[in-house]
Protein backbone atom coordinates (compact mmCIF):
# COMPACT_ATOMS: atom_id res chain seq x y z
CA UNK A 1 0.00 0.00 0.00
CA UNK A 2 1.28 3.50 -0.82
CA UNK A 3 2.03 5.92 2.05
CA UNK A 4 -0.76 8.23 0.90
CA UNK A 5 -3.35 5.45 0.99
CA UNK A 6 -2.09 4.32 4.43
CA UNK A 7 -2.34 7.89 5.70
CA UNK A 8 -5.84 8.21 4.25
CA UNK A 9 -6.92 5.10 6.12
CA UNK A 10 -5.45 6.46 9.35
CA UNK A 11 -7.22 9.81 8.89
CA UNK A 12 -10.53 8.08 8.13
CA UNK A 13 -10.06 6.08 11.35
CA UNK A 14 -9.40 9.28 13.32
CA UNK A 15 -12.56 10.86 11.91
CA UNK A 16 -14.65 7.78 12.69
CA UNK A 17 -13.32 7.55 16.25
CA UNK A 18 -13.91 11.26 16.87
CA UNK A 19 -17.45 10.99 15.50
CA UNK A 20 -18.28 7.89 17.51
CA UNK A 21 -16.98 9.54 20.69
CA UNK A 22 -19.78 12.11 20.42
CA UNK A 23 -22.38 9.71 18.97
CA UNK A 24 -22.16 11.13 15.48
CA UNK A 25 -22.41 9.06 12.31
CA UNK A 26 -18.84 8.83 10.86
CA UNK A 27 -20.25 9.43 7.38
CA UNK A 28 -21.65 12.78 8.48
CA UNK A 29 -18.07 14.12 8.31
CA UNK A 30 -16.64 14.54 4.80
CA UNK A 31 -12.90 14.43 4.25
CA UNK A 32 -11.37 17.12 2.06
CA UNK A 33 -7.78 16.23 1.11
CA UNK A 34 -5.74 19.44 0.98
CA UNK A 35 -3.19 18.86 -1.77
CA UNK A 36 -1.53 22.30 -1.95
CA UNK A 37 2.21 22.10 -2.72
CA UNK A 38 1.88 18.41 -3.66
CA UNK A 39 1.94 17.34 -7.29
CA UNK A 40 -0.61 15.65 -9.52
CA UNK A 41 0.92 12.24 -8.74
CA UNK A 42 0.01 12.61 -5.06
CA UNK A 43 -3.57 13.54 -6.01
CA UNK A 44 -3.77 10.56 -8.38
CA UNK A 45 -2.48 8.28 -5.61
CA UNK A 46 -5.16 9.53 -3.23
CA UNK A 47 -7.82 9.20 -5.94
CA UNK A 48 -6.75 5.59 -6.51
CA UNK A 49 -7.39 5.04 -2.80
CA UNK A 50 -10.93 6.38 -3.17
CA UNK A 51 -10.41 10.04 -2.16
CA UNK A 52 -12.31 12.24 -4.62
CA UNK A 53 -12.51 15.70 -2.97
CA UNK A 54 -9.40 17.92 -2.99
CA UNK A 55 -8.72 21.36 -1.54
CA UNK A 56 -6.34 23.90 -3.06
CA UNK A 57 -5.13 27.35 -1.91
CA UNK A 58 -3.14 28.72 -4.82
CA UNK A 59 -5.05 29.27 -8.03
CA UNK A 60 -2.41 28.77 -10.71
CA UNK A 61 -0.98 25.73 -8.98
CA UNK A 62 -4.48 24.26 -8.74
CA UNK A 63 -5.33 24.85 -12.40
CA UNK A 64 -2.08 23.24 -13.57
CA UNK A 65 -2.67 20.29 -11.24
CA UNK A 66 -6.26 19.72 -12.39
CA UNK A 67 -5.11 19.41 -16.00
CA UNK A 68 -2.17 17.15 -15.12
CA UNK A 69 -4.23 14.85 -12.89
CA UNK A 70 -6.77 14.21 -15.63
CA UNK A 71 -4.08 12.63 -17.79
CA UNK A 72 -2.87 10.44 -14.90
CA UNK A 73 -6.26 8.91 -14.10
CA UNK A 74 -8.16 6.32 -16.13
CA UNK A 75 -11.10 7.89 -17.99
CA UNK A 76 -13.50 5.60 -16.12
CA UNK A 77 -12.64 7.13 -12.74
CA UNK A 78 -15.37 9.13 -10.97
CA UNK A 79 -14.93 12.86 -11.43
CA UNK A 80 -12.79 14.62 -8.82
CA UNK A 81 -14.34 17.45 -6.82
CA UNK A 82 -12.22 20.60 -6.37
CA UNK A 83 -12.59 23.01 -3.46
CA UNK A 84 -10.91 26.41 -3.40
CA UNK A 85 -9.88 27.20 0.20
CA UNK A 86 -7.33 30.02 -0.15
CA UNK A 87 -7.49 33.82 -0.16
CA UNK A 88 -9.28 35.17 -3.27
CA UNK A 89 -8.16 38.21 -5.26
CA UNK A 90 -11.10 39.87 -6.98
CA UNK A 91 -9.36 39.85 -10.38
CA UNK A 92 -8.90 36.05 -10.14
CA UNK A 93 -12.50 34.98 -9.59
CA UNK A 94 -13.28 33.83 -13.13
CA UNK A 95 -11.17 30.65 -13.22
CA UNK A 96 -12.40 29.82 -9.72
CA UNK A 97 -16.02 30.16 -10.88
CA UNK A 98 -15.27 28.09 -13.96
CA UNK A 99 -13.17 25.26 -12.60
CA UNK A 100 -14.09 24.63 -8.95
CA UNK A 101 -17.07 22.89 -7.34
CA UNK A 102 -16.83 24.59 -3.95
CA UNK A 103 -15.31 27.79 -2.54
CA UNK A 104 -14.74 27.87 1.26
CA UNK A 105 -13.06 31.26 1.51
CA UNK A 106 -15.68 33.86 0.54
CA UNK A 107 -15.40 36.79 2.94
CA UNK A 108 -16.92 39.73 1.07
CA UNK A 109 -19.90 40.42 -1.13
CA UNK A 110 -17.90 41.67 -4.09
CA UNK A 111 -16.20 38.28 -4.44
CA UNK A 112 -19.52 36.44 -4.12
CA UNK A 113 -21.17 38.61 -6.79
CA UNK A 114 -18.32 38.03 -9.20
CA UNK A 115 -18.34 34.27 -8.63
CA UNK A 116 -22.08 34.17 -9.32
CA UNK A 117 -21.79 36.32 -12.45
CA UNK A 118 -18.86 34.28 -13.76
CA UNK A 119 -20.26 30.81 -13.06
CA UNK A 120 -20.74 29.26 -16.53
CA UNK A 121 -24.30 28.83 -17.80
CA UNK A 122 -25.39 25.21 -17.43
CA UNK A 123 -22.97 24.47 -14.59
CA UNK A 124 -24.52 23.53 -11.24
CA UNK A 125 -24.49 26.33 -8.66
CA UNK A 126 -21.12 26.87 -6.98
CA UNK A 127 -21.22 25.64 -3.38
CA UNK A 128 -20.11 28.40 -1.00
CA UNK A 129 -18.85 28.65 2.57
CA UNK A 130 -18.25 32.01 4.21
CA UNK A 131 -14.89 32.30 5.95
CA UNK A 132 -15.10 33.73 9.45
CA UNK A 133 -12.16 34.99 11.48
CA UNK A 134 -13.17 33.21 14.65
CA UNK A 135 -9.98 33.96 16.61
CA UNK A 136 -10.06 37.65 15.69
CA UNK A 137 -6.39 37.79 14.76
CA UNK A 138 -5.50 40.74 12.60
CA UNK A 139 -3.27 38.70 10.32
CA UNK A 140 -5.75 36.01 9.27
CA UNK A 141 -8.24 36.16 6.44
CA UNK A 142 -11.95 35.84 6.98
CA UNK A 143 -14.52 38.36 8.10
CA UNK A 144 -15.43 39.27 11.68
CA UNK A 145 -18.28 37.13 13.05
CA UNK A 146 -20.74 40.02 13.08
CA UNK A 147 -20.50 40.36 9.29
CA UNK A 148 -21.50 36.75 8.67
CA UNK A 149 -25.28 37.17 8.82
CA UNK A 150 -25.47 40.15 6.41
CA UNK A 151 -23.11 38.40 4.00
CA UNK A 152 -25.11 35.17 4.26
CA UNK A 153 -28.27 37.10 3.36
CA UNK A 154 -26.56 38.65 0.34
CA UNK A 155 -25.04 35.37 -0.89
CA UNK A 156 -28.31 33.50 -0.52
CA UNK A 157 -29.90 35.78 -3.14
CA UNK A 158 -27.21 35.24 -5.79
CA UNK A 159 -28.50 32.96 -8.55
CA UNK A 160 -25.48 30.84 -9.40
CA UNK A 161 -24.23 30.22 -5.86
CA UNK A 162 -25.54 27.81 -3.25
CA UNK A 163 -24.78 28.97 0.28
CA UNK A 164 -23.71 25.89 2.24
CA UNK A 165 -22.17 27.14 5.48
CA UNK A 166 -19.20 28.58 7.34
CA UNK A 167 -15.47 27.95 7.34
CA UNK A 168 -12.80 28.95 9.87
CA UNK A 169 -9.10 28.48 10.53
CA UNK A 170 -8.66 29.14 14.26
CA UNK A 171 -5.35 30.17 15.75
CA UNK A 172 -3.30 26.97 16.24
CA UNK A 173 -3.11 25.72 19.82
CA UNK A 174 -2.39 22.39 21.53
CA UNK A 175 -5.01 23.18 24.14
CA UNK A 176 -7.95 20.96 23.17
CA UNK A 177 -10.41 22.84 25.37
CA UNK A 178 -9.48 26.04 23.56
CA UNK A 179 -9.74 24.35 20.14
CA UNK A 180 -13.24 23.23 21.07
CA UNK A 181 -14.28 26.69 22.25
CA UNK A 182 -13.29 28.24 18.92
CA UNK A 183 -15.03 25.56 16.87
CA UNK A 184 -18.11 25.87 19.09
CA UNK A 185 -18.16 29.58 18.29
CA UNK A 186 -18.40 28.80 14.56
CA UNK A 187 -21.16 26.24 15.17
CA UNK A 188 -23.13 28.74 17.28
CA UNK A 189 -22.74 31.35 14.55
CA UNK A 190 -24.15 28.91 11.98
CA UNK A 191 -27.04 28.12 14.31
CA UNK A 192 -27.80 31.84 14.67
CA UNK A 193 -27.80 32.32 10.90
CA UNK A 194 -30.11 29.35 10.43
CA UNK A 195 -32.33 30.72 13.16
CA UNK A 196 -32.57 33.94 11.14
CA UNK A 197 -34.09 31.87 8.33
CA UNK A 198 -31.10 31.23 6.09
CA UNK A 199 -30.51 27.51 5.48
CA UNK A 200 -26.96 26.14 5.91
CA UNK A 201 -25.75 22.55 6.27
CA UNK A 202 -21.95 22.80 6.33
CA UNK A 203 -19.29 23.55 8.94
CA UNK A 204 -15.86 23.43 7.28
CA UNK A 205 -13.48 23.23 10.22
CA UNK A 206 -10.67 21.05 11.51
CA UNK A 207 -7.20 20.37 10.07
CA UNK A 208 -4.55 17.71 10.71
CA UNK A 209 -3.78 18.85 14.27
CA UNK A 210 -7.29 19.57 15.53
CA UNK A 211 -9.77 17.45 13.61
CA UNK A 212 -10.99 15.62 16.74
CA UNK A 213 -12.04 18.88 18.42
CA UNK A 214 -13.72 20.04 15.20
CA UNK A 215 -15.68 16.81 14.78
CA UNK A 216 -16.74 16.99 18.44
CA UNK A 217 -18.16 20.47 17.78
CA UNK A 218 -20.04 19.51 14.64
CA UNK A 219 -17.67 19.79 11.65
CA UNK A 220 -19.22 18.37 8.48
CA UNK A 221 -16.07 18.85 6.37
CA UNK A 222 -12.55 18.51 7.76
CA UNK A 223 -9.72 19.87 5.61
CA UNK A 224 -6.67 17.64 5.99
CA UNK A 225 -3.29 18.15 4.31
CA UNK A 226 -0.24 17.14 6.35
CA UNK A 227 -1.75 13.97 7.83
CA UNK A 228 -2.44 12.66 4.30
CA UNK A 229 0.40 13.95 2.12
CA UNK A 230 3.14 14.69 4.68
CA UNK A 231 4.91 17.89 5.60
CA UNK A 232 4.73 20.66 3.01
CA UNK A 233 7.90 22.03 1.44
CA UNK A 234 7.11 25.58 0.35
CA UNK A 235 10.57 25.97 -1.17
CA UNK A 236 9.69 23.68 -4.07
Ligand SMILES: *Cc1c(COP(=O)(O)O)cnc(C)c1O
Nearest residue numbers: 034057085207208223224225226
Ligand atom coordinates in the same frame (compact mmCIF):
# COMPACT_ATOMS: atom_id res chain seq x y z
C1 LIG B 1 -3.28 24.10 4.33
C2 LIG B 1 -4.68 24.19 4.78
C3 LIG B 1 -5.31 23.10 5.40
C4 LIG B 1 -4.61 21.81 5.74
O1 LIG B 1 -3.82 21.95 6.87
P1 LIG B 1 -3.02 20.72 7.53
O2 LIG B 1 -2.64 21.23 8.86
O3 LIG B 1 -1.87 20.42 6.65
O4 LIG B 1 -3.97 19.57 7.61
C5 LIG B 1 -6.65 23.24 5.72
N1 LIG B 1 -7.33 24.36 5.47
C6 LIG B 1 -6.76 25.43 4.89
C7 LIG B 1 -7.57 26.64 4.61
C8 LIG B 1 -5.42 25.37 4.53
O5 LIG B 1 -4.86 26.45 3.97
